Amino acid sequence: MNDSGNVTAPDDLARKNGLAMLAQMLLIRRFEEKCAELYSGGKIWGFLHLYIGEEAIAVGAMRSIRSEDAIVSTYREHGHALARGLAAGPVMAEMFGKTNGCSGGRGGSMHLFDASRRFYGGNAIVGGGLPLAVGLALADKMQQRPVVTVCFFGDGAVAEGEFHESLNLAALWQLPVVFLLENNLYAMGTAIERHQSRTDIHLKAAGYGIEAAVVDGMDVNAVESAMAKAMSRARSGRPYFLEARTYRFRAHSMYDAELYRSKDEVEKWKQRDPIHLWQQRLRQKDLLTDTELEAIEAEVMTQVKAAVEFAERGTWEPVEDLMKHVYAPVTT
Amino acid sequence: MTKSTYRDAIKAAMREALQNDPRVFLMGEDVGRYGGAFACSRGLLEEFGPERIRDTPLSESTFVGAGIGASLNGLRPIVEIMTVNFSLLAMDQIVNNAATLRHMSGGQFTVPIVIRMTTGGGRRLAAQHSHSWEVWYAHVPGLKVLAPATVTDARFMLGAALRDPNPVVIFEHAMLLPMEDEIEVVGENFNMDRAAVRRAGDDVTLVTYGGSLPKTLAAAEQLAADGIDAEVIDLRSLRPLDMPTVIKSVAKTHRAVVVDEGWRTCSLAAEISAGIMEGAFYDLDAPVVRVCSAEVPLPYAGHMEDAALPQTTRIVAAILEMLAHHE
Numbered sequence: 001m002n003d004s005g006n007v008t009a010p011d012d013l014a015r016k017n018g019l020a021m022l023a024q025m026l027l028i029r030r031f032e033e034k035c036a037e038l039y040s041g042g043k044i045w046g047f048l049h050l051y052i053g054e055e056a057i058a059v060g061a062m063r064s065i066r067s068e069d070a071i072v073s074t075y076r077e078h079g080h081a082l083a084r085g086l087a088a089g090p091v092m093a094e095m096f097g098k099t100n101g102c103s104g105g106r107g108g109s110m111h112l113f114d115a116s117r118r119f120y121g122g123n124a125i126v127g128g129g130l131p132l133a134v135g136l137a138l139a140d141k142m143q144q145r146p147v148v149t150v151c152f153f154g155d156g157a158v159a160e161g162e163f164h165e166s167l168n169l170a171a172l173w174q175l176p177v178v179f180l181l182e183n184n185l186y187a188m189g190t191a192i193e194r195h196q197s198r199t200d201i202h203l204k205a206a207g208y209g210i211e212a213a214v215v216d217g218m219d220v221n222a223v224e225s226a227m228a229k230a231m232s233r234a235r236s237g238r239p240y241f242l243e244a245r246t247y248r249f250r251a252h253s254m255y256d257a258e259l260y261r262s263k264d265e266v267e268k269w270k271q272r273d274p275i276h277l278w279q280q281r282l283r284q285k286d287l288l289t290d291t292e293l294e295a296i297e298a299e300v301m302t303q304v305k306a307a308v309e310f311a312e313r314g315t316w317e318p319v320e321d322l323m324k325h326v327y328a329p330v331t332t
Numbered sequence: 333m334t335k336s337t338y339r340d341a342i343k344a345a346m347r348e349a350l351q352n353d354p355r356v357f358l359m360g361e362d363v364g365r366y367g368g369a370f371a372c373s374r375g376l377l378e379e380f381g382p383e384r385i386r387d388t389p390l391s392e393s394t395f396v397g398a399g400i401g402a403s404l405n406g407l408r409p410i411v412e413i414m415t416v417n418f419s420l421l422a423m424d425q426i427v428n429n430a431a432t433l434r435h436m437s438g439g440q441f442t443v444p445i446v447i448r449m450t451t452g453g454g455r456r457l458a459a460q461h462s463h464s465w466e467v468w469y470a471h472v473p474g475l476k477v478l479a480p481a482t483v484t485d486a487r488f489m490l491g492a493a494l495r496d497p498n499p500v501v502i503f504e505h506a507m508l509l510p511m512e513d514e515i516e517v518v519g520e521n522f523n524m525d526r527a528a529v530r531r532a533g534d535d536v537t538l539v540t541y542g543g544s545l546p547k548t549l550a551a552a553e554q555l556a557a558d559g560i561d562a563e564v565i566d567l568r569s570l571r572p573l574d575m576p577t578v579i580k581s582v583a584k585t586h587r588a589v590v591v592d593e594g595w596r597t598c599s600l601a602a603e604i605s606a607g608i609m610e611g612a613f614y615d616l617d618a619p620v621v622r623v624c625s626a627e628v629p630l631p632y633a634g635h636m637e638d639a640a641l642p643q644t645t646r647i648v649a650a651i652l653e654m655l656a657h658h659e
Contacts, residue, residue: 104438113437131394135401165394325439328497
């Protein structure tokens with residue numbers, strides 16, 4: 001019910017949810033754009049892999065992921081982290097390398113972790129998270145917890161042995177894992193036709209006895225629906241494979257000269273920018289006005305600005321503490 | 333005191349852990365129906381059931397990674413990698429996940445996984461099945477590495493490893509499996525991080541670990557007949573290395589020989605030698621001698637493999653030569 005005691009009409013709910021998803025996608029987009037700026041400005045170092053263009057997947061999928069479920073991700077995980085609810089400040093601070101970063105400044109862009117949100121990173125080895133996801137799910141199943149582990153990975157990981165081993169084991173032991181492939185058509189600089197003998201990757205899942213679906217990763221609503229089904233299946237106690245087809249509008253990382261794809265191809269995919277598509281859909285349904293959009297953009301920029309300030313305010317870890325976090329203390 | 337084989341001691345350790353802690357489970361290739369490739373888990377499947385004794389597909393990377401994931405999430409897995417030779421397939425999970433998750437996350441996670449592996453050569457299994465990779469694991473901050481060389485340590489190190497919140501890798505030398513001995517009564521001061529003096533002596537310090545301990549003790553006995561009194565130190569823990577115990581011994585004997593089944597180049601013996609140089613330089617009457625495997629992939633033919641591996645005769649010869657040249 002809303003404040004005046006009326007039952008909330010479906011339109012209101014659709015509007016609320018629709019605007020929320022738009023705001024989340026915009027937050028990720030503006031956050032990533034700011035990261036690119038800060039990287040060039042020497043505030044962020046190392047490797048930076050931007051999620052620009054793929055926002056609909058993190059945001060749409062997260063709608064069905066509960067707080068008690070687990071998430072394993074990749075080095076392109078800023079979007080997942082923000083959609084999961086990690087505050088923008090600690091995420092930005094982590095990339096600055098400050099102590100108020102979500103990994104204490106020890107991890108950086110590729111290693112965002114949050115134990116309180118069951119966010120298990122942030123993994124820099126392609127395919128390295130899949131076995132972890134299998135184990136997390138195994139432990140939940142063995143302890144009879146009705147939770148799901150969601151494992152995000154890219155098309156590059158499909159070529160690694162771990163992909164095949166993990167799907168096989170998850171199916172064999174009937175583990176509650178959603179294997180969520182974000183197929184952006186490139187494994188760094190290698191197009192999928194050049195690294196996969198069969199490019200309809202979701203079809204591989206059938207080879208392991210895992211139910212699979214493919215979804216347009218640029219359509220946040222479609223992703224939401226597809227993921228709702230995926231989570232429901234996994235929650236009943238078996239693995240599920242969801243391929244979300246997407247595209248990254250920026251380079252693989254900040255070092256990438258993008259020699260391997262044409263500017264035309266990028267422009268073509270930008271016509272299907274998930275944020276623009278969603279804005280259009282909301283407007284079509286009279287669920288978004290210009291004023292509202294402006295307000296959302298302004299709010300997002302405030303959050304991003306606040307995140308940068310939070311990061312700037314953070315302190316550097318004293319070098320004397322270098323040897324911390326290597327071993328957990330042994331308690332007798 | 334009960335007598336047991338090293339193999340049965342391992343099994344007893346696993347049984348005790350499975351009985352006392354419902355979070356513990358065993359996972360690996362052929363640990364269940366086959367009874368364990370080295371018979372260390374025979375009967376456990378029948379006793380504890382398939383939920384807790386899990387036969388895995390031949391997927392080292394994923395079942396080790398799954399063990400890591402399970403250990404992050406409330407359980408205490410014992411992951412058995414059939415031999416150290418196959419562990420190379422799981423190196424990424426062990427080094428990039430088990431050893432580093434705590435650090436990368438700024439201390440948010442612990443990874444209390446125990447990984448057991450059979451190690452070593454001497455069984456005519458040729459190059460791919462005879463490795464001693466202890467040094468590779470001992471190199472990695474974030475891991476703890478154990479090498480039980482006695483039946484007592486085989487019996488109790490596993491329990492200590494399971495109580496440790498860090499990832500622990502335990503190397504069980506294949507040649508030790510049938511070894512029979514008394515299981516000592518151990519108290520609360522049982523540790524998994526300190527070396528043990530297995531034989532006291534004044535003339536030379538022999539430092540070793542794992543499968544080389546019996547050969548080193550045999551060498552000490554032979555030397556005793558020549559009036560040379562050797563002190564034998566069993567390292568027990570390879571990471572952390574208990575250098576203080578080694579240094580204390582060398583300060584007394586002024587001579588050190590390290591016996592290590594790994595290849596000589598970049599070996600654990602090299603690490604120990606450096607440590608002795610750093611900690612006991614002015615106490616040494618002679619350079620540290622290393623007795624290691626020859627720089628060759630281990631051959632199949634028995635006499636060739638024997639020639640490649642450290643043997644009692646080679647250990648004795650090395651010590652006699654050291655004494656002859658540095659009186």
